[in-house]
Amino acid sequence: MSSYQSPPSSNSGETAVIAVVLVVLLVKIVIVIVICQKRRQKGNSVNPDFLTLTMDKFLNDMEREKPIKFTSQQLRIATDNFTNLLGQGGFGAVYKGIFSNGTLVAVKVLNGSSDKRIEEQFMAEVSTIGRIHHFNLVRLHGFCFEKHLRALVYEYMGNGSLDKFLFHSNKVLGFEKLHEIAVGTARGIAYLHEECQQRIVHYDIKPENILLDANFFPKVADFGLAKLCNRDNTHITMTGGRGTPGYAAPEVWMMFPITHKCDVYSFGMLLFEIIGRRRNLDINIQDSQDWFPRWVWKKFEPGELGEVMVVCGIEEKDKERAERIVKVALWCVQYMPEARPSMSVVVKMLEGAVEIPRPSTNPFQHLMPGSPYPTAPVYDTSNGTYSTSAFGSDPSRTVTGCSVVHGTPIMRKYEIEIAST
Numbered sequence: 182m183s184s185y186q187s188p189p190s191s192n193s194g195e196t197a198v199i200a201v202v203l204v205v206l207l208v209k210i211v212i213v214i215v216i217c218q219k220r221r222q223k224g225n226s227v228n229p230d231f232l233t234l235t236m237d238k239f240l241n242d243m244e245r246e247k248p249i250k251f252t253s254q255q256l257r258i259a260t261d262n263f264t265n266l267l268g269q270g271g272f273g274a275v276y277k278g279i280f281s282n283g284t285l286v287a288v289k290v291l292n293g294s295s296d297k298r299i300e301e302q303f304m305a306e307v308s309t310i311g312r313i314h315h316f317n318l319v320r321l322h323g324f325c326f327e328k329h330l331r332a333l334v335y336e337y338m339g340n341g342s343l344d345k346f347l348f349h350s351n352k353v354l355g356f357e358k359l360h361e362i363a364v365g366t367a368r369g370i371a372y373l374h375e376e377c378q379q380r381i382v383h384y385d386i387k388p389e390n391i392l393l394d395a396n397f398f399p400k401v402a403d404f405g406l407a408k409l410c411n412r413d414n415t416h417i418t419m420t421g422g423r424g425t426p427g428y429a430a431p432e433v434w435m436m437f438p439i440t441h442k443c444d445v446y447s448f449g450m451l452l453f454e455i456i457g458r459r460r461n462l463d464i465n466i467q468d469s470q471d472w473f474p475r476w477v478w479k480k481f482e483p484g485e486l487g488e489v490m491v492v493c494g495i496e497e498k499d500k501e502r503a504e505r506i507v508k509v510a511l512w513c514v515q516y517m518p519e520a521r522p523s524m525s526v527v528v529k530m531l532e533g534a535v536e537i538p539r540p541s542t543n544p545f546q547h548l549m550p551g552s553p554y555p556t557a558p559v560y561d562t563s564n565g566t567y568s569t570s571a572f573g574s575d576p577s578r579t580v581t582g583c584s585v586v587h588g589t590p591i592m593r594k595y596e597i598e599i600a601s602t
């Protein structure tokens with residue numbers, strides 16, 4: 182009988198154990214729920230160590246991110262055998278392409294694969310823009326370097342280059358958008374000058390090299406002339422091709438030592454074209470407005486900026502921004518590089534965050550008769566070269582053979598006219 186009584190006592194023991202386990206489990210669940218609720222109340226706070234680790238890893242990954250090396254076959258497929266031509270530049274044709282994942286690209290096929298200049302352009306682009314990422318710099322996805330195909334693969338910019346909207350279309354872009362484009366472009370250049378590990382000088386800032394995406398956000402492009410330099414090296418030695426007439430700073434033309442401030446000068450010239458929605462030089466325009474920057478200064482000096490606003494068709498609501506652009510432009514194109522602001526200051530000036538000083542002297546003084554400064558280069562039609570009178574008869578200081586990248590007869594006339602005034 183006694184053996185019959187033991188099972189119930191063992192059953193009640195098991196029940197007690199199960200009950201204890203259940204209670205413990207329940208307590209644990211409650212604790213977990215309470216902890217989760219407290220975390221949620223703290224605003225989803227995450228362990229800061231975890232955050233740093235993830236961010237470090239992310240930054241490392243970003244740093245390691247390099248442009249992809251594509252095969253010619255991959256680019257042939259993406260561009261449908263190079264059929265959709267976007268445009269033709271000095272170094273080759275640009276084609277639209279699409280990869281199988283849907284990414285749209287612009288493929289620049291470089292002419293003359295054995296040409297040294299092409300190789301330099303190739304290396305300049307890959308070593309500068311290929312290593313950095315910024316919202317206002319056109320992204321280089323990758324490149325192809327095969328015997329019969331040297332190409333650069335960029336992100337596709339749906340609206341092409343800024344010149345089209347400034348000079349060739351009927352004011353499609355309102356002034357507010359143009360101001361945003363100016364600020365975005367300035368941010369891109371400021372990043373190149375001040376935030377990259379090595380300073381990058383672009384050398385060829387002009388509307389043709391500012392591309393606009395589908396939403397008209399600007400991105401600086403075309404790094405073919407760009408130079409890398411250490412931030413503590415103040416001057417750069419420049420050999421070979423130089424900037425574009427009308428945008429290149431005087432020191433570039435004079436073959437004087439060059440700093441990143443030559444980009445600030447070119448950006449100033451670009452600002453004049455944004456405000457006027459015209460080329461800075463237009464010989465078809467009368468009343469001394471043919472060279473727009475000088476005319477703007479003539480109006481600005483006696484306090485007649487209002488006339489500039491009228492001539493440029495600036496509406497009342499845009500006046501304040503437009504005046505800011507004019508003042509920044511004048512400040513950027515000063516003759517002495519050290520008088521020009523840094524690009525991060527330019528950004529702040531354009532945004533209205535800091536005061537814009539008034540240039541103490543006429544920025545175009547060096548172009549006046551009797552100026553102690555070297556004059557702008559004179560284009561010699563007989564031999565197709567530029568020279569500057571400041572170096573007199575010393576042929577070793579004569580600027581010769583400067584190619585005119587976007588040169589037109591108008592540009593050439595401009596150089597002659599300026600020097601002879």
Ligand SMILES: Nc1ncnc2c1ncn2[C@@H]1O[C@H](COP(=O)(O)OP(=O)(O)OP(=O)(O)O)[C@@H](O)[C@H]1O
Pocket residue numbers: 267268269270271272273274275287289319335336337338339341342389390392402403586
């Ligand atoms: N990433 C891009 N997305 C869309 N269109 C582009 C892109 N890059 C260039 N293009 C177009 O292709 C054309 C040629 O560009 P490219 O940069 O080769 O020459 P460029 O800047 O006009 O001249 P150069 O190289 O002589 O300075 C331009 O008209 C431009 O609008």
